Amino acid sequence: MIIEARDLRKTFVVKRRRGKREEVEAVRGIDLEVEPGEVFAVLGPNGAGKTTTVRMLATFTAPTSGTARVAGFDVAKEAAKVRENIGYVSQAGGIDEIAPGIESLLLAARLSGMSRKQAQARADELLTAFSLTEIANRPAKTLSGGQKRRFAIAVGLVTAPPLIFLDEPTTGLDPQNRANLWDEVRKLREQGTSVLLTTHYLDEADALCDRLVIVDQGKIVAEGTPEGLKKEVAGDVVTLRLEGTAAARDLLASQPYIKEVHAEDGILRAYLDDGEHGLPHMLRTLEEHSLGIQSISLDRATLDDVFLKHTGRSLRDAA
Amino acid sequence: MMVRHTMLFLGYELRSLLRNPVWPLFGIMQPVLYLVFFAPLLRSTVPGGDMTDVLAMFTPGSMMMIALFGSMFAGFGLINETRNGVLERLAVSQAWRPAIILGRLLKDVIVLILQAILVIGIAALMGLRIGVPEMVLVLLLMAATGLFAASLSYGLALTLRDENGMSQVVQFFAMPLTLIAGLFLPISLGPQWLQTIAKFNPLYYAVEAGRSLFRGDLSASTIPIAFGLFVVLTALTLTWSVRSLGKLAG
Numbered sequence: 429m430i431i432e433a434r435d436l437r438k439t440f441v442v443k444r445r446r447g448k449r450e451e452v453e454a455v456r457g458i459d460l461e462v463e464p465g466e467v468f469a470v471l472g473p474n475g476a477g478k479t480t481t482v483r484m485l486a487t488f489t490a491p492t493s494g495t496a497r498v499a500g501f502d503v504a505k506e507a508a509k510v511r512e513n514i515g516y517v518s519q520a521g522g523i524d525e526i527a528p529g530i531e532s533l534l535l536a537a538r539l540s541g542m543s544r545k546q547a548q549a550r551a552d553e554l555l556t557a558f559s560l561t562e563i564a565n566r567p568a569k570t571l572s573g574g575q576k577r578r579f580a581i582a583v584g585l586v587t588a589p590p591l592i593f594l595d596e597p598t599t600g601l602d603p604q605n606r607a608n609l610w611d612e613v614r615k616l617r618e619q620g621t622s623v624l625l626t627t628h629y630l631d632e633a634d635a636l637c638d639r640l641v642i643v644d645q646g647k648i649v650a651e652g653t654p655e656g657l658k659k660e661v662a663g664d665v666v667t668l669r670l671e672g673t674a675a676a677r678d679l680l681a682s683q684p685y686i687k688e689v690h691a692e693d694g695i696l697r698a699y700l701d702d703g704e705h706g707l708p709h710m711l712r713t714l715e716e717h718s719l720g721i722q723s724i725s726l727d728r729a730t731l732d733d734v735f736l737k738h739t740g741r742s743l744r745d746a747a
Numbered sequence: 748m749m750v751r752h753t754m755l756f757l758g759y760e761l762r763s764l765l766r767n768p769v770w771p772l773f774g775i776m777q778p779v780l781y782l783v784f785f786a787p788l789l790r791s792t793v794p795g796g797d798m799t800d801v802l803a804m805f806t807p808g809s810m811m812m813i814a815l816f817g818s819m820f821a822g823f824g825l826i827n828e829t830r831n832g833v834l835e836r837l838a839v840s841q842a843w844r845p846a847i848i849l850g851r852l853l854k855d856v857i858v859l860i861l862q863a864i865l866v867i868g869i870a871a872l873m874g875l876r877i878g879v880p881e882m883v884l885v886l887l888l889m890a891a892t893g894l895f896a897a898s899l900s901y902g903l904a905l906t907l908r909d910e911n912g913m914s915q916v917v918q919f920f921a922m923p924l925t926l927i928a929g930l931f932l933p934i935s936l937g938p939q940w941l942q943t944i945a946k947f948n949p950l951y952y953a954v955e956a957g958r959s960l961f962r963g964d965l966s967a968s969t970i971p972i973a974f975g976l977f978v979v980l981t982a983l984t985l986t987w988s989v990r991s992l993g994k995l996a997g
Contacts, residue, residue, distance in 0.1 A: 486839045489996040508841070516839045520832030527763055535759050539752060539842045583836070 429497070430591050430622045431462035431485060436494035438480050454480040456646035457494070462624060462639075464590065467617050469637035470626040471731065473743055477646040478626035479519060482595050485624070486516040499591055512540075515584030515592035519599065521576055522583070525569040529560065529579040532568070533586060540587045554582040558612070574605030581612065585621075592616065594625040598632060610636055630731040630743060642735055649738040657734045662687045664703030665729050666710060668696040669722040676719050685709060690736060697736075699729065752843040756850020764854065774817045775862045778809035779869055785931070786873070792932065802875040806867070807885070807957025808930040811950060813862050814889045815925065818896035819917045821855050822904030829908050834995060845989045848901050852894060852985070859893040860886055881960045884970070888960070891977035892953045898984040905991035928954045949976045 438455040455477040462468045470478045483489040485498055487507040496503045499513035523532050530551060537547035555561045558578045568576060577597065584592050594613070598606045613636055616623055627633055633640050634654045642650040642657075650657055670676055673691050680698050681689045685706045690697040700706040703726045714721060735743040764771070786805045790796040793804065828834045837847055863886055867877070877885070900917070907913050927941070928934070928950035934942050945951040952973040959967030 483996060488835060488839050511839055511841055514839070516836060518832040518835045520830065520835065522832030522836030524763075524828075524833055525831065527759075527766070531759065531762065535755060536836075536840060538755050539837075539840055541841070580832075587841075 429461050430464045430466075431460055431468075431496070431498050431624065433458060433460040433485065433496040434494055435459060436481065436484055436496055437492045438477075438484060438489060439492045453646055455484070455491075458641075458643070458646075458648055460485075460496075460641065462622060464622050465617070465620050466639060467613060467623045467625070467637045469633040469640035470624070470643055471628070471630070471633040471640050471735075471743075472626075472643035473628055476643045478628075478643060479595055481643070482516075482593050482624065482626055486514060486593050487511055488516070512587070513589055513591060515587065515589040517580045517584040517592065517594050517597065519596045521580035523568045523576055523579050526567060528565045529568050529571065529576075529582075530555070530564040532579065532583050533564075536583045536586045550586060550588075554585060558582045572605075574601055574608065577601060577605070577609065578612070581609075585616075589621070591622040591624070594623060596626055596628070598627070598629065606632075628743070630735075634731055640731075642731070642738065644735070644739045650734055654731060657731065658729045661729050661733045661737050662699035663701045663729060664699070664706070665727050665733055666698045666700065666703060666707060667725045667727065668698065669694065669724075670696065670714070671720050671722070675717070676714065679713065679717055679719070680710065683709070683713060688737070692742075697733070699733065749843050749846065752846035753849045753853065756842075756846050757853045758850075760851055760854035761857070764858065771858045771862060774813060774858075775865055777816070778813050778866050781809045781812070781931075782806065782866070782870055782873065789932070792936075798874045799876060802870050802873060803877075803961040804933065804958060805931070806870045806875055807961055808928075808954055810863050810866055810885070810889055811892060811928070811954050811957060812925065812930060813866070814859060814892040814953075815896050815950065816921060817859060817862070818855055818893045819900050819921055821851070821897040822900035822902075823910065823913065825851075825901055825904040826908055826910055826913060829905065829995060834992065838992070838995065844992055845985075847992060848898070848985065848988050851901065852897050855897040856890045856893050860890060863889050875961075877961055878963060881963055881965070884965075885957055885960045888953060888956055888970075888973060888977075891974060891981065892950070895949075895977050895981045895984060898981055898988050902984050902988035902991055905988060905995065924948060924950050927951065930954060933958065949973075949980060952976055 436455055436458045440452045440454055442450050442452050444450050458481055470481060472478050480489060484491045485496055485503060487503050487510050490504060498510045501509040503510055523529060533551045533554065534547050537550050542550060555564050558581070560575070560578055560582065563571060563575060568579065581594070598609050601609065613623055613625070625636070637654065639653050641648045673694055673696060676696055677689050677691045680686050680696070686698050686700050688699040698710065707726055732743050786801055789801050789805060790798060793800050838844070867882065903913055903916060907916065927945050927948045929945065934945045934951060952969050955969040956967065956973035959969055
């Protein structure tokens with residue numbers, strides 16, 4: 429295991445007005461196991477405790493309780509050893525805006541113990557790999573969001589660590605840059621680097637990771653492979669808008685080919701394993717009971733449906 | 748590793764500075780303006796009205812002005828780095844943490860000494876006379892004052908993490924500190940109560956020690972007091988700022 433966390437918790441003490449103190453439980457008991465070489469995602473809405481979890485694993489924040497071993501070392505007792513073995517790219521990126529990107533890269537390389545020559549060679553290697561050579565000497569503030577993010581990841585990889593943490597790596601990027609970044613993450617997997625990334629994008633977790641956990645309010649609500657989690661819910665989902673939602677829900681829930689029915693804001697979501705064959709049955713049943721359909725669609729189940737099943741809300745609403 | 752990392756951060760800061768070498772020049776405009784436009788006004792307050800004596804009295808004050816004002820704002824750049832992730836990244840890198848602050852402090856002191864040499868140069872053109880050992884001691888005294896003010900500023904920046912709050916706090920402290928130090932006119936001209944309050948202001952000793960050195964009086968008791976005070980104060984504020992760095996994560 430490159431990451432092994434047991435019952436990690438973090439409680440922040442927030443000062444309120446008139447000196448009152450309030451405790452905020454950001455992370456409420458998280459267990460994680462990540463295999464070497466895996467791309468592992470932590471998916472959840474904003475405020476779910478993703479960043480706090482990553483910060484504890486990367487030795488930035490001390491856990492309130494629980495233990496974690498990263499690359500074989502305890503994050504609390506052997507933080508220096510952990511730091512030698514990880515790259516950490518925070519949500520903010522951590523690139524000095526005023527200096528050219530190459531300066532951040534060279535400083536990070538030298539701090540890890542490289543000589544001037546080694547640092548230059550490693551920087552050149554990374555600049556080429558991330559197509560940054562031409563803009564290496566421009567002040568970082570003149571670069572686009574995507575370019576800055578690539579610099580941030582290059583800095584994180586400067587020591588060629590076996591594990592890299594990417595906290596919300598694609599937030600704020602346009603679709604083109606997001607797609608490019610996904611390719612970079614896939615390349616990391618090919619090179620055998622373990623990746624732990626956090627995201628609130630369903631498609632990102634679905635497209636990139638080997639395994640994931642879904643977190644909500646500081647706790648893990650589901651864990652598995654994207655395929656496995658979706659299969660657990662159902663293969664397909666039929667979304668209906670109709671008159672008399674309550675009656676329709678009871679009716680559909682009693683049908684043997686439908687696994688589960690959710691009603692929310694006048695919209696019904698029926699989960700079934702074989703949508704193509706189930707849909708005609710559904711239509712007939714609803715017609716027999718004179719329930720008028722306004723709209724209907726058939727889709728593959730997504731991780732959002734997994735989130736909905738476990739939390740009762742849609743990730744889109746939660747975020 | 749401690750020295751190596753400090754030097755790496757110092758080098759990084761100095762390269763940053765060399766890309767924009769104009770900013771520190773703005774910093775010395777204030778003391779230079781005071782020297783050129785304010786010092787002549789003081790001639791009437793000095794017995795004999797000799798410009799050399801006026802400069803010996805006024806130059807130390809204007810130098811402490813850059814040591815204090817210039818350095819008290821040193822932390823502003825760091826506030827941004829608490830938000831843009833730079834400090835977060837460095838905190839989980841293999842960097843020796845105090846080096847993050849020490850490297851910046853050394854850069855601040857180097858800039859300060861260069862500024863001070865320029866100010867002394869201009870004062871010399873106007874008629875100031877000072878010996879080499881005295882000048883070296885004056886520069887060291889400035890460095891000590893600057894180290895204290897800058898590390899205080901870094902501590903404030905890392906604790907407050909808010910530009911508005913920081914500028915209010917700095918103004919709040921800087922103004923009375925400079926008034927009660929006798930920056931422009933010696934405190935000894937003032938009433939007894941003012942002289943008593945001044946004894947509690949570390950900056951007062953720095954200004955008085957500076958005046959003694961400019962007069963060529965190496966035996967003045969304020970000189971060892973000033974150095975001793977600033978060594979202790981710097982040690983305290985530096986420890987505080989490094990601790991605050993460790994508390995960033997909450």
